[in-house]
Amino acid sequence: MSESLTPSAVGSGDDATGSPTVDDAAADDSATDDGAAETATDGEDGTGDAYTFEDVSVVMGTYNEEAAIGTVLSDVERVTDGRAEVVCVDGSSDRTPEIAREHGARVIEQEPQGYGVAVREAILAPDRPIVVTADCDDTYPMEALPEFLEAINAGADVVSGDRLYHGASAMPAFNRLGNHAFAAIASLLMAERVHDTTTGMRAYRREVVEDIAWTENTGLSAELLIRPLMRGYDVRERPIDYAERLGETKLDPIEGGAAIAKSIVTVCLEERLRRL
Ligand SMILES: Nc1nc2c(ncn2[C@@H]2O[C@H](COP(=O)(O)OP(=O)(O)OP(=O)(O)O)[C@@H](O)[C@H]2O)c(=O)[nH]1
Numbered sequence: 556m557s558e559s560l561t562p563s564a565v566g567s568g569d570d571a572t573g574s575p576t577v578d579d580a581a582a583d584d585s586a587t588d589d590g591a592a593e594t595a596t597d598g599e600d601g602t603g604d605a606y607t608f609e610d611v612s613v614v615m616g617t618y619n620e621e622a623a624i625g626t627v628l629s630d631v632e633r634v635t636d637g638r639a640e641v642v643c644v645d646g647s648s649d650r651t652p653e654i655a656r657e658h659g660a661r662v663i664e665q666e667p668q669g670y671g672v673a674v675r676e677a678i679l680a681p682d683r684p685i686v687v688t689a690d691c692d693d694t695y696p697m698e699a700l701p702e703f704l705e706a707i708n709a710g711a712d713v714v715s716g717d718r719l720y721h722g723a724s725a726m727p728a729f730n731r732l733g734n735h736a737f738a739a740i741a742s743l744l745m746a747e748r749v750h751d752t753t754t755g756m757r758a759y760r761r762e763v764v765e766d767i768a769w770t771e772n773t774g775l776s777a778e779l780l781i782r783p784l785m786r787g788y789d790v791r792e793r794p795i796d797y798a799e800r801l802g803e804t805k806l807d808p809i810e811g812g813a814a815i816a817k818s819i820v821t822v823c824l825e826e827r828l829r830r831l
Pocket residue numbers: 615616617618619620644645646647665666667668669670673689690691692694730755800803804805806
């Protein structure tokens with residue numbers, strides 16, 4: 556479809572973040588008071604063509620993921636029929652970038668500086684209208700890509716994979732507990748129920764990621780949910796499966812968990828102050 560997007564007011568997402576109980580067509584379509592959520596609704600009202608995988612970039616930070624990257628990129632290729640573009644921001648010292656290029660991915664080299672520094676560059680690099688983030692460790696189901704695209708075409712600005720809905724039994728227990736706690740804290744501070752703030756798998760309309768100045772590193776995933784939600788974008792959670800990681804984790808659970816908790820509090824307070 557064309558690059559031109561039809562602006563129109565988009566719902567606040569009040570109800571939509573309460574998925575899975577909420578149908579994706581049920582988003583509140585009232586205009587929001589801060590005026591931030593002026594985005595496209597292609598495919599929603601029949602006036603625009605629906606986005607296809609030709610409009611999608613799947614982006615990820617990759618850091619020594621040679622055990623998983625071949626599987627992840629083959630899955631993207633299979634599920635999108637080779638039509639989605641893949642962008643990897645890579646800091647590896649192993650064969651990860653070579654494998655990525657063999658699969659046709661665009662590789663941007665970057666010194667390893669943490670998850671958020673890599674993912675921020677990855678989401679801003681492509682120019683396709685829909686950006687999907689993923690980890691490169693084979694934990695996220697690329698099979699969910701069609702459903703994510705469908706939700707965007709139904710009017711969502713951000714579609715966020717909720718790993719905890721199905722139990723996330725493959726996730727280490729400490730991380731699972733932490734993720735429930737992060738969701739509870741964020742829900743309290745936002746006065747809006749969210750279920751999984753730190754998921755790595757989301758789809759975004761390009762305007763959303765371009766409209767906001769992202770500040771967090773380890774906490775970027777939470778920030779990428781909280782700021783759009785608190786600015787009135789239509790954010791919808793969708794349950795996804797979550798698999799055991801291939802290869803070594805890049806995150807220290809204690810240090811990373813503390814950084815994420817701090818990011819959630821900081822970002823929620825900043826967004827509240829911004830509304831005053
Ligand atoms: N380029 C780059 N990528 C990174 C960096 N740190 C993490 N990543 C990538 O970001 C993604 C998320 O990192 P993970 O180690 O999976 O972190 P996590 O999902 O919180 O932890 P797990 O539960 O072990 O999966 C992976 O694809 C990593 O390879 C970095 O400093 N640079």
